[in-house]
Amino acid sequence: xxxxxxxxxMESNEEEPVHLPCNHSTISGTDYIHWYRQLPSQGPEYVxxxxxxxxxxxxxxxxxxEDRKSSTLILHRATLRDAAxxxxxxxxxxxxxxxxxxxxITLSVRP
Amino acid sequence: DSxxxxxxxxxxxxxxxxxxLRCSPRSGDLSVYWYQQSLDxxxxxxxxxxxxEERAKGNILERFSAxxxxxxxSELNLSxxxxxxxxxxxxxxxxxxxxxxxxxxxxxxRLTVV
Numbered sequence: 356x357x358x359x360x361x362x363x364x365m366e367s368n369e370e371e372p373v374h375l376p377c378n379h380s381t382i383s384g385t386d387y388i389h390w391y392r393q394l395p396s397q398g399p400e401y402v403x404x405x406x407x408x409x410x411x412x413x414x415x416x417x418x419x420x421e422d423r424k425s426s427t428l429i430l431h432r433a434t435l436r437d438a439a440x441x442x443x444x445x446x447x448x449x450x451x452x453x454x455x456x457x458x459x460i461t462l463s464v465r466p
Numbered sequence: 467d468s469x470x471x472x473x474x475x476x477x478x479x480x481x482x483x484x485x486x487l488r489c490s491p492r493s494g495d496l497s498v499y500w501y502q503q504s505l506d507x508x509x510x511x512x513x514x515x516x517x518x519e520e521r522a523k524g525n526i527l528e529r530f531s532a533x534x535x536x537x538x539x540s541e542l543n544l545s546x547x548x549x550x551x552x553x554x555x556x557x558x559x560x561x562x563x564x565x566x567x568x569x570x571x572x573x574x575x576r577l578t579v580v
Contacts, residue, residue: 387566398468398556398571399509406566442509453522454499454558454569456509 359443361460367433368465375428375460377443382423385448390417390428391456392439399442399456402428438464469493472557472572480580484545487575491538491559497521498540499560499569500532504553515540516562547579 360378367373379388390402403410403417405426410417416429430437442459446452469492479485491498500512511524515534526532529547534540544551554576558569 391569393509398470398558398574399569400468400571401568404566404568448566453511453514453524455511455524456501458508 359445359457361441361443361457363458364461364463366463366465367430367437369435370432373430373433373437373462373464375430375441375443375462376425377427378425379443379445380424382445383447386445387448388417388419388423388426389444389446389454390415391442391444392437393442393459394436394439402441404446433462433464435464435466438462468570468572470557470559470570470572472555472575474575475573476576476578478578478580479547481547481549483547483579484543485547485577487542487544487555487557487577489540489542489557489559489572491540491557492570495559495561495570496538497560497562497567497569498534498538499558500526500540500542501556501558502553503556503574504550507553509556512542544577549579552577552579 389404391399393399405417418427440459471490473488496517499514502510512526514522532542554574556574558571560567560569
């Protein structure tokens with residue numbers, strides 16, 4: 356499986372934008388970039404995914420570098436509820452591909 | 467609510483025992499995944515099923531087994547339990563088995579082995 360690298364932790368202020376980086380220099384052309392988050396005492400929750408183009412949904416935006424070797428998850432206005440562990444995951448497009456979680460980045464949000 | 471139901475929510479059992487964890491996927495989802503999360507190991511992928519067939523295997527011990535039934539629910543069987551098996555066990559489901567598909571996670575079963 357191609358690997359991702361994320362900082363261990365990040366802090367943000369409430370109501371400010373947050374940019375969570377992810378490096379995936381060994382990404383293959385058919386790997387999708389997924390982001391999940393896990394709130395305390397809960398199961399992981401899907402946030403967003405993309406292949407080549409930037410993506411927006413109600414939760415976040417995903418900015419993908421032109422060479423696809425890195426991506427950034429953007430939370431436009433952080434709330435206290437956004438404090439969680441955020442996982443950047445590469446998933447192959449073919450059958451039998453695994454959804455493998457790394458250590459993720461722990462986001463803290465200051466009031 | 468993700469639509470994925472896991473039972474039981476909590477389970478306390480003794481070493482050497484056997485337990486079964488159950489997962490009901492979201493309606494219509496064909497793929498089921500099992501994960502183990504302990505404090506020191508993070509989220510570890512165990513196994514994936516798609517429409518009743520095993521599709522991918524991760525770090526699943528030989529003492530553990532799983533299956534997906536014709537009605538698409540899945541069970542994870544853990545036997546000869548050890549203290550180190552104490553963890554949160556998550557089940558997830560998705561419509562497909564790969565690529566651009568969301569996985570929806572249940573709230574987990576917290577297993578405590580004493």
